Amino acid sequence: MLSVQDLSLSFGGIKALQGVSFTAAPGQITAIIGPNGAGKTSLFNVISGFYRPDAGQVVFDGQDITALRPDRRAELGLARTFQNIALFRGMSVLDNIKLGAHTRLKAGVYGALRYFGAARAEELELRADIEARVIDFLEIDHIRKAPITALPYGLQKRVELGRALAMQPRLLMLDEPVAGMNREETEDMARFILDVQEEFGTTILLVEHDMHLVMDICSHVVVLNFGQQIASGPPEKVRADPAVIEAYLGAAA
Amino acid sequence: MITGELKTSYRADEQVLNNRWKRGFVVAALAGLVAIPLFGNNYIVLIACQMGIMLIAVTGVNVVIGYTGLMSLGHAAFVAIGAYATVIFHNAAGGVIPENLLTLVAIPFAVAVSALAGIIVGLPSLRVKGLYLAVATLSANFIVIFLIEEQIFAPWTGGMVGINTPAANLLGWEMESRRELFWLIAVLAVLALLAAQNLFRTRVGRAFIAIRDRDYSAEILGISLYRYKLMSFAISAAYCGLAGALFAYFYARILPEQFDLHLSLMLVAAIIVGGMGRTMGAVYGVIVIVMVPEVIKVVFGALAGGGAELAMIRAPIQEIAFGALIVGFLLFEPFGINQIIDRALRALNRWPFARG
Numbered sequence: 001m002l003s004v005q006d007l008s009l010s011f012g013g014i015k016a017l018q019g020v021s022f023t024a025a026p027g028q029i030t031a032i033i034g035p036n037g038a039g040k041t042s043l044f045n046v047i048s049g050f051y052r053p054d055a056g057q058v059v060f061d062g063q064d065i066t067a068l069r070p071d072r073r074a075e076l077g078l079a080r081t082f083q084n085i086a087l088f089r090g091m092s093v094l095d096n097i098k099l100g101a102h103t104r105l106k107a108g109v110y111g112a113l114r115y116f117g118a119a120r121a122e123e124l125e126l127r128a129d130i131e132a133r134v135i136d137f138l139e140i141d142h143i144r145k146a147p148i149t150a151l152p153y154g155l156q157k158r159v160e161l162g163r164a165l166a167m168q169p170r171l172l173m174l175d176e177p178v179a180g181m182n183r184e185e186t187e188d189m190a191r192f193i194l195d196v197q198e199e200f201g202t203t204i205l206l207v208e209h210d211m212h213l214v215m216d217i218c219s220h221v222v223v224l225n226f227g228q229q230i231a232s233g234p235p236e237k238v239r240a241d242p243a244v245i246e247a248y249l250g251a252a253a
Numbered sequence: 254m255i256t257g258e259l260k261t262s263y264r265a266d267e268q269v270l271n272n273r274w275k276r277g278f279v280v281a282a283l284a285g286l287v288a289i290p291l292f293g294n295n296y297i298v299l300i301a302c303q304m305g306i307m308l309i310a311v312t313g314v315n316v317v318i319g320y321t322g323l324m325s326l327g328h329a330a331f332v333a334i335g336a337y338a339t340v341i342f343h344n345a346a347g348g349v350i351p352e353n354l355l356t357l358v359a360i361p362f363a364v365a366v367s368a369l370a371g372i373i374v375g376l377p378s379l380r381v382k383g384l385y386l387a388v389a390t391l392s393a394n395f396i397v398i399f400l401i402e403e404q405i406f407a408p409w410t411g412g413m414v415g416i417n418t419p420a421a422n423l424l425g426w427e428m429e430s431r432r433e434l435f436w437l438i439a440v441l442a443v444l445a446l447l448a449a450q451n452l453f454r455t456r457v458g459r460a461f462i463a464i465r466d467r468d469y470s471a472e473i474l475g476i477s478l479y480r481y482k483l484m485s486f487a488i489s490a491a492y493c494g495l496a497g498a499l500f501a502y503f504y505a506r507i508l509p510e511q512f513d514l515h516l517s518l519m520l521v522a523a524i525i526v527g528g529m530g531r532t533m534g535a536v537y538g539v540i541v542i543v544m545v546p547e548v549i550k551v552v553f554g555a556l557a558g559g560g561a562e563l564a565m566i567r568a569p570i571q572e573i574a575f576g577a578l579i580v581g582f583l584l585f586e587p588f589g590i591n592q593i594i595d596r597a598l599r600a601l602n603r604w605p606f607a608r609g
Contacts, residue, residue, distance in 0.1 A: 048473060050469065069472070069477070070469075070472040070473050071472050071473075071474075071475045071476055071477045071478070072475075072477075074472075074473060074474055074475030075475050079473075079474075080473055082470070086467055086469070086470040086473075087467075087470070088462065088463055088466035088467055088470065089466055089467075090462065090465070090466050090530070091459075091462060091466065095459060095462075098456075098459060099459050099460070099463050099471075099474055099476075100474055101456075102456050102459070102460060102463075102474050102475050102476055103474070103475035105455075105456040107455045107456050107457060108457070109457055109484060109488065111455070112451060112452050112455040112456070112457040112458060113448040113451055113452055114448070114451065115451030115452075115454065115455060116451075119451070119455045122455075123267060123454065123455060124263055124264055124267065127263040127266075127267060128263055131263070163474070167474065167475070
């Protein structure tokens with residue numbers, strides 16, 4: 001589904017990424033782990049189009065998308081969430097989720113100004129669709145009219161996932177989906193991620209520091225350290241890799 | 254908890270006027286609008302016409318500043334372009350197009366020319382934000398006025414001394430009096446307001462708000478910043494162009510100085526006072542901004558009985574009043590009068606169960 005080949009990125013003298021290559025298999029959950037400053041978020045920014053790599057390629061579904069703008073990548077079915085929640089704070093939960101479906105809607109300026117007719121039909125259809133496929137699915141029906149600012153952190157994270165889901169993405173990128181969450185919220189989020197994979201067959205790529213979550217739900221793990229890829233493989237194998245233990249996991253006490 | 258709003262379909266839930274208080278408010282406002290030309294005196298009709306024209310322009314400014322979050326201090330330029338395009342079109346096409354169709358073609362022409370100008374003036378918004386964009390649009394205002402006053406264009410624009418304007422003619426209905434023209438202004442103002450409201454319950458308007466709230470997040474959702482920023486400028490300039498066209502029909506003569514920075518600032522002041530990013534904000538803002546000079550006029554008249562010295566300081570007092578309004582609202586009620594009225598309507602709807 002997604003493969004990156006030999007990616008390199010540097011900011012001045014700092015080499016954020018050096019020759020990173022991996023493939024996210026269709027319908028599978030792939031994790032990117034590594035210590036702080038390893039280049040995980042930089043890698044995400046390259047894949048979603050905010051950074052242009054110095055070398056290497058990003059290939060999505062057989063198409064080279066290295067030079068595409070972020071909004072063009074979204075049209076191809078690439079969705080992501082951010083580490084520090086990037087919801088639209090002036091809007092309600094419902095409007096945020098509707099925005100996720102932007103690329104699926106068709107209304108142009110004239111249709112929008114007129115509203116009654118095609119634009120309204122489209123909006124009502126969208127509403128019914130996201131009620132079932134996002135709001136019910138993520139169990140956020142009690143807060144659909146609430147302003148974002150009134151929500152606790154865990155729910156904001158869930159709404160951001162909902163906004164990405166409204167896009168009906170083919171690849172879903174989650175940047176630290178359970179960072180700062182307690183045990184219970186983490187379990188909820190893990191369940192939703194697995195449900196997304198099972199129900200919609202979405203390919204998922206996630207960055208996460210919670211090793212229990214990563215080892216439990218991912219089928220493939222990529223480990224970065226100082227911009228270099230030091231390991232890649234199934235969780236059992238990566239967990240036992242001496243280089244990974246040295247750089248990140250540490251030895252079991 | 255919201256009371257009295259039990260919805261059984263998504264369609265009912267998506268309605269803008271979703272409770273009886275809001276519906277009653279709009280019906281009363283429309284009734285008041287119809288009553289103006291029927292029962293109002295000349296002074297009331299004059300003020301109402303001014304408000305209608307300003308309302309269309311302020312709604313346009315709201316699109317770009319309030320909803321898209323792009324600062325503009327040059328929107329008077331689009332009003333000027335709309336006004337002059339209308340007059341020039343009448344003078345040029347007068348013999349070609351039948352008299353009774355002229356207005357029907359001139360207004361869309363003025364709107365289109367303004368929208369095009371909006372795209373050009375909006376180009377800097379792709380590179381700069383905030384204060385820098387404000388300065389860029391401000392200079393656009395000066396350039397447009399400069400071009401209108403320029404000797405080379407004087408045969409068409411009338412130059413610094415201005416130009417006489419034609420009367421509107423809708424399919425043979427010559428709108429000579431302001432009372433007649435009020436109908437045209439009122440219908441267009443209501444349609445303009447409705448269109449703006451519609452815009453912001455569809456994907457296009459939502460995209461504007463998304464750009465305002467967090468631009469990189471909008472981009473990741475597939476919203477092209479280039480496209481939508483320019484679209485926002487074009488729509489807002491089109492609104493101002495429409496206001497300009499009506500401006501030309503309303504006044505017997507237009508002068509370049511009517512469209513200088515002062516008008517731009519008034520448009521911005523109106524939306525700050527009324528409520529940025531709220532459709533009805535434009536309405537409340539315009540009422541205040543048009544009434545303030547009138548109230549000052551009355552107060553001064555009562556104080557001085559028309560003394561020349563007091564009349565001299567009336568204009569600066571007016572400026573101070575606008576400035577005080579902007580600062581006051583930004584400090585104490587950043588979402589403007591609209592927020593105050595919303596709060597009141599919400600309290601009414603919940604009464605007697607909860608307040609606030």
